Amino acid sequence: MxxxxxxxxxxxxxxxxxxxxxxxxxxxxxxxxxxxxxxxxxxxxxxxxxxxxxxxxxxxxxxxxxxxxxxxxxxxxxxxxxxxxxxxxxxxxxxxxxxxxxxxxxxxxxxxxxxxxxxxxxxxxxGEGQSARGCKVITVTGATGGVGVTSMAVNLGCSLAADPDHSVVLLDLDLTLGDADVFLDTVPEYTLTDVSQNVARLDFTLLRRSLTKHASGLYLLPRPVALEDALLVTPDDLSRVIGLLKATFTHLIIDASKAYNALDMLALRLSDEALMVTQLDLPCLRNVVRLMVSFERTPGLKEKTRIIVNRAGQGGASISLRKAQETLGQEVYWQVPNDFRTMIEVRNNGVPLLEQAPKAAITQSISQLAGALCGRGEADSPSEIAGRNRSWLGLWGGKSKRTAEEPDAEPSQLGG
The missing domain is CATH 3.40.50.2300 (Response regulator)
Structure with missing residues (x-):
């Protein structure tokens, strides 16, 4: 380094x-x-x-x-x-x-x-421009449940950890139903509750020993085992844990819950980037609009929130990229192509995309997203995203080939 x-x-x-x-x-x-x-x-x-x-x-x-x-x-x-x-x-x-x-x-x-x-x-x-290492905090959250927040957080973390200059930790902040450990096929010895209850006595070496290291190089701090233990983690505890993780790693990925409770909002405030995972359907986009209005009450939060469209190009999608962006009032930062079969295999096998399907379009997309978040290339413009999605859609037989420019639901249906 x-x-x-x-x-x-x-x-x-x-x-x-x-x-x-x-x-x-x-x-x-x-x-x-x-x-x-x-x-x-x-x-x-x-x-x-x-x-x-x-x-x-x-x-x-x-x-x-x-x-x-x-x-x-x-x-x-x-x-x-x-x-x-x-x-x-x-x-x-x-x-x-x-x-x-x-x-x-x-x-x-x-x-x-x-x-x-x-x-x-x-x-x-x-000098100011030469950070010793610093830590980039990326909180991944979603417009609703089931849009792929954990899969995005886990695979983004593994992509970042593939760079030998990076040290990356994933914090599972879905304290009741988090399953980042399942995606990585690990059985952690310690959890966020254990670390938060002993944070005053931890040094950097003990902190690392409290984490679970995956073969990809990604470290994991999982959610508590018992449901009642989730109540033991306070905002002050979480703030100190995040402070220790920031001082120890180059990248901290936080897999937030979809409850937007006090801990989730604290993570969003402390993050450098907030990734809002959504899909191009009516319920998701309506929730994104509502959340963005709420984020305006927290200084700087809306500005650092980037919209990530997951499962782009899946058959039956009714909202186009163009109309979605008109409704949201901001551009989509990134689109990740739909590959249901690969993602099912990844989840059931407990291995990241880089191991299961390193050449797949979905793997390449998330790796490119990791690079963009690290400043190695900018996100594509909406027209470039649409063109890339058209090429992605051609990779899978039987998938709908409608493009992001086809007629779609009216933006007025999505507001409010």
Whole structure:
């Protein structure tokens, strides 16, 4: 991964040093270059390794630590100093910052605060346009049940995970009926409830151990096993879990429920992209209109919501792309072709599309969607989408070949 922060740390306390090492090793944006147990030797370590960041735990001897910070700032000005202390004494913090520290964190460290501090250091060192890694949060939701939200989330996650530069986790937020684990044929040991109830004690390494890793490289945090356990996950818990996942992975895919409850809306607010999966039929499009009106009440939510038409070209579809877009008042971002037989096989076998049917049009479409969401190519215009769908429809015998430009239901039927 480009622009990794190379870090050396000093902490005379063995237990806190080991804990800090475990946390840092779980961060993909940082390379732990060296560690040291004595303040007196740390400057020699810096000269030998020349890291980007020097992490100083001050609790061993605060006065000696401040002297060390001042000496490093004078003799190694290219090393950015990040310090941590269990003390919140204002005078100590002021002395530390005056000595040359750039970031001050309170121990015990919160992983998300450490990640945020390192992100600030990275932006300062490499510039705003060169993120150390960052995390793109994509929430996948639907206009109604049964439109393929989970299949979209799972296969999008697997497509993203196929890139060796990506680390991807899927969070199943359908806490009662979620089945992402079925799509991946896994039996998870831990669930969202387990993680949320212990989030205050987790570091990045323990978090990864709490996830289920699929052969595709995709990590999964599944929904609770017992229905009643869904009530144990609060918005505050979910916010902290998302914060930890964002600090640990390059991509977080959230498979939201269709209840649009407090947890779903929190996920949508915290996401960078929201994918609204729908079909070109009257009930779905009416729901999209209603949801978009509701999304206007949350600043920025409607603007980051992209319409994804699933099962495009299925026989008997009564609404055209053109009329659907007129009704919705916005363009469809992407269309995924209908391939019922392949999707049934994928679900029953518990394998992703990339494994079951890597050359299928539906697989290629979702892979291209993953690329577009990562900035590797833009979404096609409506006319290009329609043309692509016409070519897709020719792949399956017996399917309707009506195009997106044929006469259809009037837009007035879809409003309200």
């Amino acid at each position: 480009s622009n990794l922060l190379r870090l050396a740390l000093v902490d005379p306390n063995d237990s806190t040093r080991e804990s800090l090492k475990a946390t840092l090793l779980g961060l993909e944006s940082v390379w732990l270059e060296a560690e040291c147990s004595r303040y007196a030797f740390f400057q020699d370590v810096l000269k030998q390794t020349n890291p980007d960041v020097g992490f100083i735990s001050m609790d061993g001897d605060p006065d000696q630590a401040v002297d060390l910070i001042e000496s490093i700032s004078r003799n190694n000005p290219n090393v950015t100093l990040l310090v941590a202390s269990s003390s919140t004494d204002g005078s100590l913090i002021l002395r530390t910052m005056r000595a040359g520290a750039k970031e001050f964190l309170t121990q015990p460290l919160k992983p998300e605060e450490l990640a945020a501090a390192l992100a600030r250091i990275h932006r300062t060192r490499f």
